[in-house]
Amino acid sequence: MSLELQDLSVELDGRLIVSGVSLTVADGEFAGLLGPNGSGKSTILKAIYRVNKLTAGRVLLDGHDLLAQPLRNAARRVAVVAQESAVEFALTAWEMVMLGRVPHRRSFDRDRGEDREIVADAMQRVGAAGLANRSFHSLSGGEKQRVLIARAIAQQADHLLLDEPTNHLDVRYQVEVLELVRSLGVTVLAALHDLNLASLFCDSVHLLASGHLDQHGAPNDVLTAASVERVYGAAVVIVTHPDTGAVQPLPRRRQTVTPERPI
Amino acid sequence: MAQDLLGSPAKEGTHHNSNATPPPHDSRSQSLRTSLPLLLLICTAFLAVAITAGVWLGSVGLSPGSVWAVIWQHLTGRVHNTVTNALVWDLRLPRVLLAAVVGAALTTAGGVIQVLVRNALADPFLLGVSSGASVGATAVLLFGALTALGLWALETGAILGALGAMIIVFVLARQGGQLAPLQLTLSGVVMAGLFGAITSFMIFKANPQATQSVLFWLLGSFGNAAWAQLPEPTIALLVAIVYLMAQARSLNALAMGAEVATSLGVDVSTLRRDLFLVTSLIAGLSVAVSGVIGFVGLVVPHIVRLVVGSDHRRTLPVGVLVGASFMVLSDLLARTIVSPAEMPIGVITAIIGAPVLLVLIRRRTYMYGGAAS
Numbered sequence: 001m002s003l004e005l006q007d008l009s010v011e012l013d014g015r016l017i018v019s020g021v022s023l024t025v026a027d028g029e030f031a032g033l034l035g036p037n038g039s040g041k042s043t044i045l046k047a048i049y050r051v052n053k054l055t056a057g058r059v060l061l062d063g064h065d066l067l068a069q070p071l072r073n074a075a076r077r078v079a080v081v082a083q084e085s086a087v088e089f090a091l092t093a094w095e096m097v098m099l100g101r102v103p104h105r106r107s108f109d110r111d112r113g114e115d116r117e118i119v120a121d122a123m124q125r126v127g128a129a130g131l132a133n134r135s136f137h138s139l140s141g142g143e144k145q146r147v148l149i150a151r152a153i154a155q156q157a158d159h160l161l162l163d164e165p166t167n168h169l170d171v172r173y174q175v176e177v178l179e180l181v182r183s184l185g186v187t188v189l190a191a192l193h194d195l196n197l198a199s200l201f202c203d204s205v206h207l208l209a210s211g212h213l214d215q216h217g218a219p220n221d222v223l224t225a226a227s228v229e230r231v232y233g234a235a236v237v238i239v240t241h242p243d244t245g246a247v248q249p250l251p252r253r254r255q256t257v258t259p260e261r262p263i
Numbered sequence: 264m265a266q267d268l269l270g271s272p273a274k275e276g277t278h279h280n281s282n283a284t285p286p287p288h289d290s291r292s293q294s295l296r297t298s299l300p301l302l303l304l305i306c307t308a309f310l311a312v313a314i315t316a317g318v319w320l321g322s323v324g325l326s327p328g329s330v331w332a333v334i335w336q337h338l339t340g341r342v343h344n345t346v347t348n349a350l351v352w353d354l355r356l357p358r359v360l361l362a363a364v365v366g367a368a369l370t371t372a373g374g375v376i377q378v379l380v381r382n383a384l385a386d387p388f389l390l391g392v393s394s395g396a397s398v399g400a401t402a403v404l405l406f407g408a409l410t411a412l413g414l415w416a417l418e419t420g421a422i423l424g425a426l427g428a429m430i431i432v433f434v435l436a437r438q439g440g441q442l443a444p445l446q447l448t449l450s451g452v453v454m455a456g457l458f459g460a461i462t463s464f465m466i467f468k469a470n471p472q473a474t475q476s477v478l479f480w481l482l483g484s485f486g487n488a489a490w491a492q493l494p495e496p497t498i499a500l501l502v503a504i505v506y507l508m509a510q511a512r513s514l515n516a517l518a519m520g521a522e523v524a525t526s527l528g529v530d531v532s533t534l535r536r537d538l539f540l541v542t543s544l545i546a547g548l549s550v551a552v553s554g555v556i557g558f559v560g561l562v563v564p565h566i567v568r569l570v571v572g573s574d575h576r577r578t579l580p581v582g583v584l585v586g587a588s589f590m591v592l593s594d595l596l597a598r599t600i601v602s603p604a605e606m607p608i609g610v611i612t613a614i615i616g617a618p619v620l621l622v623l624i625r626r627r628t629y630m631y632g633g634a635a636s
Contacts, residue, residue, distance in 0.1 A: 046522070049522075049525060049526045050525055051521075051522045051525050051526075071525070071528045071529070071530055072528035073528075074528065075526065075527050075528030076528070078526075079526070080523075080526035082522065082523070082526070088377070088381055088382065088383045088518075089377075089378065089518040089519075089568070089573040090568075090572070090573055091515070091518070091519070091572070091573050091574070092572065095515070095572070095573070095574050096519075099512075099515060099516055099519065099523075099527055100527070101512075102512050102513065102515075102516050102527040102528060102529065103527055103528035105512060107509035107510065107512075108508070108509055155527070161526075
C-alpha cells in the first residue's frame with residue numbers, strides 16, 4: 001500500500017473535474033493513468049502534489065495522510081516531472097537538478113559536498129553529465145526530460161509523479177525516458193497519452209473517463225477494443241506485441257481500406 | 264558557497280550517454296561562474312572606487328586623498344571644520360551613499376519582482392508603489408499637504424502614497440487567495456494608471472510654477488540628499504537582503520514556475536506574499552527619498568543575470584553591489600556633465616543602461632519569453 005487515493009474529488013472553478021477516484025499504486029509499481037484529454041489525469045496528479053485542492057477524499061502515503069504533512073516533507077517523498085512551461089530565467093542544467101535539493105535544505109544552508117555528489121550522480125544516471133553547464137533552455141526535448149528526471153532523482157523521493165513525460169518526444173526518446181524511469185525502482189504514477197507505450201511499460205493502468213475511474217488492472221486486461229472504444233470513442237484493433245506479448249491498440253480508419261489496394 | 268555551480272563539467276560535446284564522471288571542480292568553460300567570493304570582492308572594490316569617485320569628482324575639485332582624510336577624521340572623531348569637510352561630509356557623501364542604497368534597493372526589488380510576476384519586462388514600479396508615491400508627493404508639493412511635518416512632509420507624503428498603493432494592489436491581486444503573476448501585474452498596471460491620472464489632475468489644477476517642482480521630483484534626483492534620509496532605506500534594504508538570501512533557493516524554484524516550486528516543497532502563496540511586501544517596501548522607500556528613477560531596476564538585474572547566471576544566491580549579492588555602483592556613477596554623471604546644472608538622473612540611467620543591456624544580449628545566450636536563443 002504505497003500510494004493510495006481514496007475517493008478523490010477535485011473541483012476547479014466550480015466544475016467537478018475528478019469525482020470519487022480511488023486507486024492504489026503498490027510499492028515499486030509503475031502505474032499508468034490513462035484517459036482521453038480532459039478526463040482528469042493531470043488534475044489528479046496536481047491534487048497529489050498540492051497544486052489543486054481536494055474537494056473530497058484523501059491521499060495516503062504508506063497509510064499516512066500525505067496532504068496533512070508539511071509541504072517540504074511531502075516533497076521529500078514525492079517528486080514530480082511535469083510538462084515544463086516556458087521559463088524566463090535561464091538556469092543551467094546543473095542548477096536545475098540542484099533544485100531537487102530544495103526540500104532537503106534549510107534557508108541558509110549552503111550546498112554541501114553531499115549535494116554536489118547527489119546532483120552529479122543523478123545527472124550521470126540519466127546520461128546528462130555532459131549537459132551540466134548548458135542552459136536548460138538550449139536543450140532538446142529529450143535532454144530536458146532527462147534533466148528533469150535527474151532533478152527528481154536528486155530529490156531522493158521514493159515516489160514519482162509523471163505528467164505526460166513523453167509528450168513532444170520522438171520515438172527514441174519516448175522509450176529512453178520510460179526505460180529510465182522504470183530503472184529507478186521507485187513507485188511511479190504516470191499520466192500517459194500513448195496507449196501502446198503505456199501497455200509496454202506499465203505494471204497496471206487506471207483508465208479514466210470524464211473524471212471517473214472506468215476500470216483498472218493489468219494493461220492486457222484493461223486495454224481492450226471495447227474499453228478503448230467506450231472511453232476514447234476511438235475504434236481500435238488490438239494486436240499483441242511480438243516481443244513482450246503486451247497488447248497494442250492500433251487505430252483504425254473509419255473507411256474500410258483494402259490492404260491490397262495499390263497506392 | 265557557489266561551488267556547486269562550478270561543479271559542472273565543461274561541455275563534452277553532446278554525447279548523451281557519456282559515462283565520464285563530472286569532475287566537480289573543473290570548469291574552464293565558465294570562468295565567470297567560478298567563484299562567488301572572488302566576484303563579490305571585485306564588485307565590492309568596484310563599488311568602493313565608484314563611491315570614492317562620486318565624492319571626489321564634482322563641480323568643485325578635490326583630491327581623492329582628501330576624501331578619505333575627511334572620512335577618517337569623522338570616524339576618529341577629530342573633525343576639522345574646513346570647506347572640504349563640509350563638501351565631503353555634509354553634501355557629497357550622503358548623496359553618494361543614498362544613491363548607492365537606492366541603486367541596490369531598486370536592483371534587488373526589480374530582480375525579485377521579475378521572478379514574482381514571471382516577466383522579464385517587470386520593474387520595481389510595476390506594482391504601483393511609484394505612482395502611489397507620486398500622488399503623495401504631488402499633494403505635498405502642490406497643495407501643501409502635511410506641512411506640519413516641515414522638511415519631512417515630502418518624504419512622508421511619498422511613503423504614505425506608496426503604502427496606500429501597495430495595500431490596494433495587494434488586496435486586489437489577492438482575490439482568489441493567491442498573488443498570481445497575472446493578477447499582480449494587472450492590478451499594478453491598473454492602479455498605476457489610476458494614480459497617474461490623479462497626479463495629472465492635481466498638476467492640472469495647480470499653478471504652473473509649482474508644477475515645475477513636481478516634474479523635477481518625478482524625474483528623480485539625489486539633489487536633496489542628507490544624512491537623515493539614509494537610515495530607513497538602509498535598514499529596510501539590509502532586512503530585505505537577509506530575508507531574500509534566506510529564500511534564495513525557494514526563489515530559484517519559484518522562477519521555474521509556481522507548480523514546480525510547490526512540487527519542490529515551497530509554500531508558494533506565503534513566499535509570494537512576503538516577496539511582494541519586501542520588494543514594495545524597499546522600492547517605496549527608494550521612491551520616497553529620490554523620486555522615480557527608472558531603468559535601474561529593470562536593466563541591472565538582467566545585466567547581473569547575464570554575467571553570473573540566474574541562481575539567486577549569486578544574483579542577489581552581486582546585484583546589490585552592481586546596482587549601487589551603477590547608481591553612484593549615474594548620479595556622478597548627472598551632476599557633472601552639464602555642471603553646474605544637473606541632468607535628471609533618469610536620463611543617465613536610461614542612456615547607459617539600454618546600450619549595455621543590448622550589447623550583453625547580443626554577446627551571450629540569453630532568453631526572453633521562452634524562446635531559446
